[in-house]
Amino acid sequence: MSLLEIKNLSVQFGRKDAPFNAVEGLDLTVNEGELVGIVGESGSGKSVTMMAMMGLLEGQGRIVADKLSFDGKDLLTISARERRKIVGKDIAMIFQDPMTSLNPSYTVGYQIMEVLKVHQGLRGAALKARALELMQMVEIPAAESRLSAYPHQLSGGMSQRVVIAMAIACKPKLLIADEPTTALDVTIQAQIMELLVSLQKSQNMALIMITHDLAVIAEVAQRVAVMYAGQVVEMGAVPGLFRQPVHPYTEALLSSIPEHSKGASRLSTLPGIVPGQYDRPAGCLLSPRCPYVQPNCRQDRPALSPHGEGAYRCHYPLLNKETAR
Amino acid sequence: MFTFILRRLGLLIPTFFGITLLTFGLIRMIPGDPVEVMMGERSLDPQMHAEALHRLGLDKPLYAQYFDYLSNLARGDLGQSLVTRENVWAEFTTLFPATLELALCAMLFASVVGLLAGVLAAIKRGSLFDHGVMGISLTGFSMPIFWWGLVLIMFFSVSLGWTPVSGRLDLMFDIPPDTGFMLIDAWRAEAADPEYNAGAFKDALMHLILPSIVLGTIPLAVIARMTRSSMLEVMQEDYVRTARAKGLSPARVIFVHTLRNALIPVLTVMGLQVGVLMGGAVLTETIFSWPGIGKWLIDAIGRRDYPVVQNGILIVATLVILTNFIVDILYGIANPRIRHAK
Numbered sequence: 001m002s003l004l005e006i007k008n009l010s011v012q013f014g015r016k017d018a019p020f021n022a023v024e025g026l027d028l029t030v031n032e033g034e035l036v037g038i039v040g041e042s043g044s045g046k047s048v049t050m051m052a053m054m055g056l057l058e059g060q061g062r063i064v065a066d067k068l069s070f071d072g073k074d075l076l077t078i079s080a081r082e083r084r085k086i087v088g089k090d091i092a093m094i095f096q097d098p099m100t101s102l103n104p105s106y107t108v109g110y111q112i113m114e115v116l117k118v119h120q121g122l123r124g125a126a127l128k129a130r131a132l133e134l135m136q137m138v139e140i141p142a143a144e145s146r147l148s149a150y151p152h153q154l155s156g157g158m159s160q161r162v163v164i165a166m167a168i169a170c171k172p173k174l175l176i177a178d179e180p181t182t183a184l185d186v187t188i189q190a191q192i193m194e195l196l197v198s199l200q201k202s203q204n205m206a207l208i209m210i211t212h213d214l215a216v217i218a219e220v221a222q223r224v225a226v227m228y229a230g231q232v233v234e235m236g237a238v239p240g241l242f243r244q245p246v247h248p249y250t251e252a253l254l255s256s257i258p259e260h261s262k263g264a265s266r267l268s269t270l271p272g273i274v275p276g277q278y279d280r281p282a283g284c285l286l287s288p289r290c291p292y293v294q295p296n297c298r299q300d301r302p303a304l305s306p307h308g309e310g311a312y313r314c315h316y317p318l319l320n321k322e323t324a325r
Numbered sequence: 326m327f328t329f330i331l332r333r334l335g336l337l338i339p340t341f342f343g344i345t346l347l348t349f350g351l352i353r354m355i356p357g358d359p360v361e362v363m364m365g366e367r368s369l370d371p372q373m374h375a376e377a378l379h380r381l382g383l384d385k386p387l388y389a390q391y392f393d394y395l396s397n398l399a400r401g402d403l404g405q406s407l408v409t410r411e412n413v414w415a416e417f418t419t420l421f422p423a424t425l426e427l428a429l430c431a432m433l434f435a436s437v438v439g440l441l442a443g444v445l446a447a448i449k450r451g452s453l454f455d456h457g458v459m460g461i462s463l464t465g466f467s468m469p470i471f472w473w474g475l476v477l478i479m480f481f482s483v484s485l486g487w488t489p490v491s492g493r494l495d496l497m498f499d500i501p502p503d504t505g506f507m508l509i510d511a512w513r514a515e516a517a518d519p520e521y522n523a524g525a526f527k528d529a530l531m532h533l534i535l536p537s538i539v540l541g542t543i544p545l546a547v548i549a550r551m552t553r554s555s556m557l558e559v560m561q562e563d564y565v566r567t568a569r570a571k572g573l574s575p576a577r578v579i580f581v582h583t584l585r586n587a588l589i590p591v592l593t594v595m596g597l598q599v600g601v602l603m604g605g606a607v608l609t610e611t612i613f614s615w616p617g618i619g620k621w622l623i624d625a626i627g628r629r630d631y632p633v634v635q636n637g638i639l640i641v642a643t644l645v646i647l648t649n650f651i652v653d654i655l656y657g658i659a660n661p662r663i664r665h666a667k
Contacts, residue, residue: 056569088572095570100563104662105585115571150661166571 003206004030004053004174007067011045011052011230013060020277022048022061024230027304027311030174035200035207037217037238039253040227043274046210049227050176054091055083071173089119092167093176094196097183098159102151108135108162109147115169134165138195157188161195168199174206175199182212189213193220214257218242223310226250229274229285236310246307246317248290284315292316333653337646344642345398345635349391352626352634358383359407359629381407383631394635403640404632406625413636416621422505423493424610424617428602430533431541436595439545443552443591444584450557458549466546470605474539474612481535488531491614495532498525508533540609544598551594555587562586589660596652600645 009026012019023045030036038046052063053075068075071090075083095101102111112131116122122130128147135143138161151159160180167175177196181189193213197220200207211217217224217238224241226234226249234247245251252270254260260268272289281287283298290297297315304311307319360377361369378384382393397404403413442462446455482490493507494500500507500514500522511525559565560583568582607619614620618641625633 054570056566058569084572084574086572088570093570095563095567097563101567103564103568103582103586105660114573118571118573118577152662163567166567 002029003032003034003071004028005067005069006049006053007065009049009052009063009065009068011048011057012062012064014277016062019062021280022230023052025304026227026230026232028225028232028235030206030208032173032206033200033204034223035197035209035221037221037224038208038210038227039212039214039217039224041212041274043229043276044227045230046227047178048230050093050178050208050210054087054093054176055080056087056093085119088115089170090172091174091176092170092172093178094160094163094167094180096179098156098163099151099183101163102159104151107148107150108154112147112162112166112169115166119170130169131165134169135162137168137199138162138165140165156184157192160184160188160192164192164195164199168203168205171203172205174208176208176210178210179212180209214242214253226253229280231285231313232304232311233286233314234310234312236308236312240308241310246312246319247314248292248316248318249286251318252291284313292318329657330654333650337650340646341643344639345395346391348635348638348642349394352629352631353387355626355629357629359631362627362629363408398636398639403636406633407630408625408628408633413632414640416633417618417637417640419505420616420618420621422502423507423615424603424606424619426506426508427533427536427540427609427615427617428599428606430537431539431602431605432544432595432598433541434537435541435544435548435598439548440552440591443549444556444579446549446553447556447560448579455553459553462546462549464546465542466550468542470539470543470608471612473542474535474609477535477539478612488535489528491612493529493532493615494525495528498522498528500525536609536613536615539612540602540605543601543605544595547594547598547601548591551591552587555590556583559583559587585659589656592652592656592659596649599648603641603645 006026006028009023009028010021011023012021014020026045026049028036028038028049038049040046048057048061051057052061053068053070055075057063063076065076070086073082073086075086078086102108106114109128109131112134113122113127116127116130131147132143135146140146140158140161146154146158151162154162164180175196180196181192184192193216196207196209199205209217209221221238223235223237225232226241226247228249234241234245234250236246241250242254245254249270252268255268256270258267270289275281275285275288281298283296283300284290284293284302287293287297294316300315302313302315304313305317307317358378359381360374360383364374364377375384382390385393403417405412406416409416442458446458449455478490481487489495494511498511498514500510503510503513507529508526511522511529515522515525565578565583568578573582603619606617607623609615610617610619611623618637622634622637622641624630625637
């Protein structure tokens with residue numbers, strides 16, 4: 001049985017009669033201990049999906065799904081109180097900007113211990129010992145003295161380590177890392193990624209890694225979902241998906257990696273931006289930007305078709321074609 | 326934290342000088358002098374007028390008078406009232422508890438109601454309650470104090486007869502002013518002699534209600550609006566989302582993670598309201614015949630009682646500065662980023 005199973009999830013914002021689908025018909029499964037990557041441009045609905053699943057949208061978005069279950073529990077029908085027992089304990093999330101993700105008014109130690117108090121009922125010396133242990137697990141030097149530090153006294157990399165310590169405090173079954181390195185220096189990025197991957201292995205957590213960094217995903221993930229404009233456009237095992245992308249969008253993402261444009265005078269790009277609320281095309285969402293677009297792409301929205309272990313959403317998949325890198 | 330306090334203290338010195346210069350200058354800009362007011366303009370003999378002014382040291386050039394004033398201050402001498410011949414400091418300490426009692430009750434009323442209304446309005450943003458609170462607080466903020474006071478007296482005291490019209494205590498009570506705080510004195514007197522002083526505490530309380538509401542209305546409006554907007558701002562912060570992602574209860578998210586940070590600007594505003602309270606006390610005390618500092622100063626200005634006006638205002642201003650100073654320190658405690666700033 002999968003740890004996380006999402007079937008046909010849609011998240012709508014705005015007025016009921018003219019809703020905007022930030023996420024539309026999304027399917028995703030994550031197995032225990034598995035590392036799944038989610039990639040896609042900004043605005044493709046990666047974060048919203050995860051926030052919806054954790055119940056963090058707070059009445060701003062309407063969530064509709066055929067199935068949304070975690071560890072055998074139905075997250076759609078569960079009460080808010082029951083959900084809070086899962087969120088922060090069995091599902092934890094790491095956010096993009098560590099400098100703003102920690103409360104400036106409380107010490108690092110307090111914020112880590114808060115999770116342990118609420119979910120595990122730890123008190124006194126055991127509480128402090130566990131917090132210290134967590135700080136050491138995320139490789140924070142001088143962990144003991146750092147417990148009483150305030151977030152503004154830490155660097156971005158250190159803050160992100162604290163956020164990670166907080167997230168893994170209750171040994172979650174699923175950790176969601178939402179672009180955990182975007183706000184950090186390049187030198188720190190690799191360290192944080194390495195830490196996350198090693199923790200995932202040692203704690204045997206499932207990890208959903210949302211990122212723009214395709215190279216990291218290719219290296220560490222078992223499966224990857226490519227999202228575009230609120231839909232999963234291609235899904236497959238790694239490295240198959242990277243070797244032989246089937247969807248034109250995946251292909252375009254891969255060819256925009258600088259290493260793949262060696263020798264070319266210009267970096268390969270996909271012109272245009274992700275369609276927003278008012279310019280969603282009627283047909284395939286990629287049709288205005290797709291280099292292989294055909295007339296019927298502009299009218300009919302393609303459904304998800306299975307392909308090997310994964311799936312794709314395209315009328316004219318690049319099945320028998322050499323990839324145009 | 327220590328250097329933080331030292332730096333703040335250093336800023337007090339120029340402020341203090343500014344106040345002495347202002348009070349000294351402003352009272353002398355008002356036409357007339359103490360002798361003229363006491364004797365009456367018409368019957369005043371110029372010879373006697375000059376002699377009286379000379380006796381009071383008011384015939385010296387202004388800079389010399391200012392210098393005298395400062396050197397007296399430096400010796401801790403706040404002078405005597407020209408009218409009552411009483412020591413200014415003694416008069417102040419006698420009257421101040423009445424004002425302090427009123428101001429504290431007004432601030433308590435404003436803070437409790439203001440914070441509660443602000444937090445609830447922010448949580449229920451866009452609801453009828455939210456619009457109601459904001460509308461009422463805007464009305465409260467815009468209302469002239471003297472008019473509002475008179476309306477409340479008309480309604481609650483005259484029409485309904487629920488509260489007394491003015492003063493601190495009914496004349497039938499004779500309470501020794503031990504602490505100067507009528508609530509405490511009345512309570513103690515009633516405890517000491519329950520039969521003779523029956524109902525003294527309740528009477529003192531009833532006398533306090535309307536003035537406190539009148540004086541607290543503007544701070545209440547400011548605090549409620551500030552709390553609401555500050556809460557709304559902090560609720561958008563990433564760390565509040567983090568708190569919710571930790572699976573904390575909504576109450577914990579609001580009161581521990583949001584309110585604590587939202588309070589920082591509210592605290593500053595509350596400190597600034599102390600100045601507003603002192604200004605408001607002048608009007609409120611006049612309307613309710615409340616024997617406090619505000620009424621004392623108004624009377625002194627009318628009599629051109631220079632030492633009382635100069636030093637009374639100086640004391641009040643010092644209190645306002647000190648309160649803001651304390652607020653600054655509290656602010657440093659509430660916000661570690663400020664405490665550690667170099």
